[in-house]
Amino acid sequence: MSQNPRTSPSASNAESSPNSPAASVHVKLVLLGEAAVGKSSLVLRIVNDEFEENKQPTIGAAFMKRKINVDNVCVKFDIWDTAGQERFHSLAPMYYRNAQAAMVVYDVTRQSSLEKAKAWVKELQRQANPNIVISLVGNKLDLLEESTDAPEEQSGSAEAATSNAEGEDQKMDGEDGEQEESSSKPQDTDSKTQKEKPVSREEAEAYAKEAGLLFGQTSAKTNIGVLEIFNELAKALPLQQMISERQASRNSQLNRGGVDVNSMIRPSELNRQGQDPDARNVDNCAC
């Protein structure tokens, strides 16, 4: 995949920011949903600010990282993609383990994908941490817009206008030019050949409300609503509690013989493991 030079973190920028976060938390976020609803595209959008037409199933990504700055806390998302293991119902318990947030994705043009999403929500409630924060996400909004020309999706998320105040704006605004290019490309023909009933926003939102989920509609392709989903997830997490728990577990790990296998096998890379100086993340905070 091509790398967008403008997504490289700008350390000086972040350090000079007046509201550098006081604390940071690591959050494991898992993606779920039927194959081909755009899970990987959503990650690619939020992490690299890219979109690939006819994207092949993800190859080679352990997990991707994205930091979001909210309420003076730097939320570091480790985003786990299913790696195709959802297709034949073969996701391992490891996938759900210790996940604090989940995005259950469906395709707004296909009613059946919402039904699958509901099944995934059930699976999460059965397998995952009971306090997990789940967001139901209707993706491929651009396809719906094109056929119905309905503009309502933006009005629903009041966050959209304000969330950039959390310290994301320079970055994301700066990249707008990049997206024009991909959004002007012809529509994905695969999805359009499926003459399935689209999902109404009202129906999905009502279900989300009933099941106690966050809700949003997105287009990974035209970059609508993606950042908002992550911001809302970050805000819905019990951040202060997580910070104190992390402190406690860090102390107990040291006392109880937790070991960093990586640093013992390749000590030269201790920095890599400890600091995550991954130049490909969109880093918006100085933590």
Added chain:
Amino acid sequence: MDEKYDAIVLGTGLTECVLSGLLSVEGKKVLHMDRKDYYGGECASLNLTQLLQKFNKTLPKDIGRGRDFNIDLIPKFMMANEELVKVLVYTDVTRYLEFKQISCSMVYREGRLYKVPATEFEAIKTPLAGIFEKRRLKNFLEFIQSWRDDDPKTHQGIDLDKDTMATLYAKYNLSGGVQEYIGHAMCLYLDDSYKNKPIRESYNRILLYVSSLGKYGKSPYIYPLYGLGELPQGFARLSAIYGGTYMLDVPVDGIELNEDGKFKGVRSGDNVVEADIVIGDPSYFQERTEVVAKVVRAFCLLKHPIDGLEGESGQIIIPQQQVGREHDIYITCLSFEHNVVAKGTYLASVSTIVETSTPELEIHPALNLLGDIVEKFVTISDISVPKEDGTSDNVFVSKSYDATSHFVSVFDDIKDIYKRVTGNELVVKQRANQDQQE
């Protein structure tokens, strides 16, 4: 599923998952299937519900939430410096895992538990060697550590590949007790047949033990939180990330061969999925394997830590001669600190090679060390090995997991199968630019 694969892997045990991961990373198109609806095959870690189902038992009282349990069906620890750990690190599978060190390694002698010395200082103080023997043991260990293949001055007239351990023990005038300590607590041999074999393997085992000990101290072992079943899951994810297709809970009804007798495909219900080769565990190829031994394993749930153990986890070795057997008995002790049992519960898993027609009686000396046992699950499993090496028909069958306490023999099998499948030696090294591929 209609397409043709480079390899089909049957069973999601550790051996199969590591091979699947390695092949996928190399760009091979892999289909990985399992009859069961969970990962891990014979070496899965089961939650309490799965465990009770397997053993047809009802829930014991006051034992905690079923989902907090991850009981290893093959109890083992990882040596901190063994090759499997290196593969975990170099493939970045460690990103999915958290490890803890095991607090101690104990050895049973004349009714008591002794700590296996973890440092030179402890070695000098250990009651396992008599006062005059400590110097001889020290000389022996110095000889091992200073050995260089290309420097005859370090050989002292010994040939590692020709002389036997018995010869070396005689040269250093080491008593039976110290021999037991070296052979069973350090080399982790299950029986005494090593004494009449060339020194080389014992030499390698001592070096592995010492270097593993040097990593974190206390004991040479580490353990992944949530159980060993995390290992196959981690490698399965690696394989999936590199394009491997995973199907659990699918029928596997046998394999089909071409007219030339080579592997053609796997029958699953009405379908035959084709591939160049197949790799699978013995449970998928009973007609192609033979049983060479049986292992008895007892998983014991306790409400108290084991008496005499230093720390909340450890290994206890009961050397064969101490209890009049041919094979050692091992106990692996874990607790809720490893996320394998619910809070307040402890797990002791006993295993040994079956020698009589009453295997449950054979493990009594171990059970006697445990105190009150809340619930006990006993398995007796075959150790099967393939009859053929697979190179003539492209059907590669792995070995069952043995009774050893670490993964050295598992990894030997992985390396061996890898070589037979690809024609190349498995080189354990860091892959370049892993982060760039993320």
